Amino acid sequence: MKRNPDKYFHSIEIVEEKCIGCTICMKVCPTQAIRVKNEVAVTIPERCIDCGECIRVCPQNAIIPLTTEYQDLKKFKYTVALPSPVLYSQFGPDVMPNDILLALKKIGFDDVYDQAWSCEVISKAIELFLEDKKHYRRPIISSTCPAVVRLIQIRFPSLLDLIVPVEYPRELSAKEIKSKITDKLKIPEKDIGLIHITPCPAKMISIYEPPTREKSHLDGAIAIKDIYGALLNALKDVTDSETILQRSGGIGIGWAISGGEVKGLKFENCLAVSGVKDTIRILEDVESGILSGIEFLECLVCPGGCIRGPLTVQNPHIARTRIEKLIKMFGEKSRVNEEKVKKLYKKGYFFFKKRIDAAPVMPLSKDPSEAIRILKRREEVLKELPGKDCGACGAPDCRTFAEDVAKGIALIDECVFRIIQKAEVKHKM
Amino acid sequence: MNNNSVLFEEDFKIKGWDFTNAGEASLKIKNYLKEVGIAENILKRVAITSYEAEMNIVLYAKEGTINFKVTPKKVLLEVKDRGPGIEDVELAMKEGYSTATEEIRNMGFGAGMGLPNIKKNADMFVIKSEPGKGTKLNIEVYLK
Numbered sequence: 001m002k003r004n005p006d007k008y009f010h011s012i013e014i015v016e017e018k019c020i021g022c023t024i025c026m027k028v029c030p031t032q033a034i035r036v037k038n039e040v041a042v043t044i045p046e047r048c049i050d051c052g053e054c055i056r057v058c059p060q061n062a063i064i065p066l067t068t069e070y071q072d073l074k075k076f077k078y079t080v081a082l083p084s085p086v087l088y089s090q091f092g093p094d095v096m097p098n099d100i101l102l103a104l105k106k107i108g109f110d111d112v113y114d115q116a117w118s119c120e121v122i123s124k125a126i127e128l129f130l131e132d133k134k135h136y137r138r139p140i141i142s143s144t145c146p147a148v149v150r151l152i153q154i155r156f157p158s159l160l161d162l163i164v165p166v167e168y169p170r171e172l173s174a175k176e177i178k179s180k181i182t183d184k185l186k187i188p189e190k191d192i193g194l195i196h197i198t199p200c201p202a203k204m205i206s207i208y209e210p211p212t213r214e215k216s217h218l219d220g221a222i223a224i225k226d227i228y229g230a231l232l233n234a235l236k237d238v239t240d241s242e243t244i245l246q247r248s249g250g251i252g253i254g255w256a257i258s259g260g261e262v263k264g265l266k267f268e269n270c271l272a273v274s275g276v277k278d279t280i281r282i283l284e285d286v287e288s289g290i291l292s293g294i295e296f297l298e299c300l301v302c303p304g305g306c307i308r309g310p311l312t313v314q315n316p317h318i319a320r321t322r323i324e325k326l327i328k329m330f331g332e333k334s335r336v337n338e339e340k341v342k343k344l345y346k347k348g349y350f351f352f353k354k355r356i357d358a359a360p361v362m363p364l365s366k367d368p369s370e371a372i373r374i375l376k377r378r379e380e381v382l383k384e385l386p387g388k389d390c391g392a393c394g395a396p397d398c399r400t401f402a403e404d405v406a407k408g409i410a411l412i413d414e415c416v417f418r419i420i421q422k423a424e425v426k427h428k429m
Numbered sequence: 430m431n432n433n434s435v436l437f438e439e440d441f442k443i444k445g446w447d448f449t450n451a452g453e454a455s456l457k458i459k460n461y462l463k464e465v466g467i468a469e470n471i472l473k474r475v476a477i478t479s480y481e482a483e484m485n486i487v488l489y490a491k492e493g494t495i496n497f498k499v500t501p502k503k504v505l506l507e508v509k510d511r512g513p514g515i516e517d518v519e520l521a522m523k524e525g526y527s528t529a530t531e532e533i534r535n536m537g538f539g540a541g542m543g544l545p546n547i548k549k550n551a552d553m554f555v556i557k558s559e560p561g562k563g564t565k566l567n568i569e570v571y572l573k
């Protein structure tokens with residue numbers, strides 16, 4: 001995979017040759033991180049949260065996720081697949097999680113790890129944290145969705161301390177398996193490839209530039225859609241008499257859908273929010289101090305949860321129904337040994353290795369008086385614009401365009417309505 | 430620069446019982462402050478006070494305005510409404526006192542903490558009310 005040369009690593013790339021500058025992605029970007037310049041969409045790296053909304057809507061398929069490619073696995077001597085529980089929702093009604101884990105081995109992974117199991121363990125660890133920090137600020141916010149973490153870093157830095165400092169499932173799975181394999185197989189660490197099977201490109205940021213530790217235990221992430229065909233084929237050859245690889249029950253599997261993470265917690269006053277707009281709105285309320293009585297807040301940028309990740313295959317409604325069925329089938333009782341988790345918790349096993357840094361984009365300038373100048377100028381410019389949010393200027397809406405003008409990176413006369421107005425005036429003269 | 434010179438100012442119109450836009454003015458005020466790089470703790474105090482004042486207009490008054498000002502030393506809010514006013518201001522300022530109807534309580538408002546919270550979070554707070562006419566709040570949060 002290619003590394004983006006930008007200051008911040010991003011898991012999304014716009015292919016210039018394919019992009020026709022149609023403005024569709026620019027319009028849906030929830031953080032106004034895209035502009036169209038010279039008929040090509042470009043991203044503003046500081047503002048991008050890797051949510052993948054743009055990938056979903058691009059009619060030209062010009063926006064590609066920078067996930068690990070299947071061929072990249074060749075460079076490892078031993079590979080392990082760590083599938084997101086979302087993978088269990090992607091196949092027909094008779095395909096069981098264990099079949100899918102077996103199929104992953106058939107398509108070339110040397111081993112698999114049921115990541116949904118780590119979800120279940122983490123549910124317990126989060127419970128312990130909430131009890132442990134009873135008197136701490138509330139609500140505590142989930143750390144699972146990397147796009148949400150990024151969103152908080154750039155737009156809500158005052159909420160960083162509320163993110164539960166417990167390692168997210170993919171990282172915990174990788175940590176577990178790495179220590180086991182290196183001891184058992186006597187293979188050098190660099191030859192082992194721990195690969196997450198992912199519903200979204202956002203996971204790549206937490207692998208290449210994890211905000212919570214120096215280096216991730218994971219070595220890459222393959223898109224669900226990139227191995228879907230191979231898995232379908234392999235599933236035909238899976239016979240159910242083979243080994244049992246699944247450890248998780250309904251609690252872990254449930255993490256694939258919105259509300260799944262909070263369902264695993266014994267606390268009542270929890271809230272699950274999904275979709276970028278709703279996530280931003282609820283975080284605004286938390287920041288303003290007007291959301292009270294909530295113990296734990298789960299936010300996922302994909303509407304309905306990870307089953308709607310941009311790199312999934314199955315219709316998200318079918319996927320949700322499938323997950324709900326699996327939850328029933330495997331039960332909502334935790335399969336985790338609480339005492340064992342408690343011991344590990346006390347040792348600090350679950351915690352982040354460093355604090356998540358802020359990367360604020362809101363201040364219009366580092367210099368407060370310059371920030372005020374830009375703010376005032378933006379409001380002035382905004383009054384001169386037609387408010388049609390047409391996007392023809394290359395900015396997603398009039399307000400963002402006005403801000404670009406105020407910052408000196410766009411010219412007010414790039415507004416097409418002003419161009420037309422001027423032409424009309426000239427014509428009348 | 431004069432300490433009282435106004436760096437930024439904006440007026441917001443608030444309509445009673447308009448739940449579509451309820452809270453929007455406070456959100457804008459908070460985001461203006463974020464954009465000029467105001468410290469987090471001050472941001473939050475302004476956000477709470479403006480939200481409570483705005484919601485009181487939405488819940489109890491016919492219509493009102495919020496005038497928002499930033500000077501080098503402080504953030505100022507002047508919140509005025511045309512509405513029923515408050516008979517006994519001292520009583521209204523008590524924690525837990527509320528005349529909110531069942532309907533309002535069901536929406537999650539009416540804990541009677543709005544005005545006390547404004548007082549707690551503001552560095553300067555004056556409330557004046559004329560029964561039958563309306564209510565006026567002056568709120569200041571100091572930047573340092």
Ligand SMILES: Nc1ncnc2c1ncn2[C@@H]1O[C@H](COP(=O)(O)OP(=O)(O)O)[C@@H](O)[C@H]1O
Nearest residue numbers: 485489514521527528529539540541542543544
């Ligand atoms: N702008 C206003 N106009 C009329 N009455 C008001 C206004 N603001 C507050 N009040 C009265 O003061 C009471 C206390 O207000 P507040 O402390 O905000 O608590 P709450 O809104 O939860 O009732 C309200 O129940 C209401 O009777």
Ligand code: SF4
Nearest residue numbers: 145200300302306309
């Ligand atoms: S909601 Fe889930 S699938 Fe979507 S970006 Fe976040 S982690 Fe990825």
Ligand SMILES: [Mg+2]
Nearest residue numbers: 484485543544
């Ligand atoms: Mg109130």
